[in-house]
Amino acid sequence: MYKIFVGDKPMVLSTETSDDKGVKNYKLSRVLLRNVIRKLNESSLEEARLVHKNEKKLLKKFLKKLPNVVAGGGKVYNDDGKVLFIFRNGKWDLPKGKIEGKENIEETAIREVEEETGVTGLEIVKPLETTYHIFKRRGRYKIKITYWFEMKTSFDGKLYPQEKEGITKVKWLGKKKTKKALKNSYANIRSLV
Incomplete structure (x- = not known):
């Protein structure tokens, strides 16, 4: 099972339909995604379930339905155990961005965290789950x-929000402040943190 977020509402890729209230089932092979996205955005529908009989092909078939943008990002811890957050478009988020040129995904994640926050000395500890969300650009x-990727750093310098990317704040947040920030974040970020 996979979750692809449209705002805070999930499209769930599954081999089984759901009878739950607020869930609408669609056949993955026949679905028009723009109609499902519109329904999730404009109605009280809580979840769209896209069903296909072969679990191994769920994600592959889904990803063929729209152009893909590949990105890398980091959940970064400092020596005090605080997590690095950015504030962009009125929400708390983790730093991330698109792959460029021939860099590998680990290089992308480190570069994007550095560019968006000013933090250096990053070391990847381990990969975390991959997230999926749908967005709209130029119609x-x-x-x-x-x-x-989970990352760590001993960086204790000044944080610099990448303003040209719409980032207005960069902060190290402890457990209490992280919990508060997640109330004004995205569903895929809440699942990571």
Whole structure:
């Protein structure tokens, strides 16, 4: 099972339909994604379930339905155990961005964290789950596939929000402040943190 977020509402890829209230089932092979996205955005529908009999082909078949944007990002811890957050478009988020040129996804994740926050000395500890969300650019829907990594750093310098990317704040947040920030974040970020 996979979850692809449209805002905070999930499209669930599954081999089984759901009878739950607020869930609408669709056959993955026949679904028009723009109609499902519109329904999730404009109705009280809580979840769209896209069903296919072959579990191994669920994600592959889904990803063919829209252009893919591949990104890398980091859940970064400092020596005090605080997590690095950015504030962009009125929400708390983790730093991430699109792959460039021939860099591998780990290089992308480190570069994006550095560019968006000013933090250096990053070391990848381990990969985290991959998240998927749908967004709209220039009138077209796309699927962002973000590969996340847990990182650590001993950096204790000044934080610099990348303003040209719409980032207005960068903060190290402890457990209490992280919990508060997640109330004003995205569903895929809450699942990571």
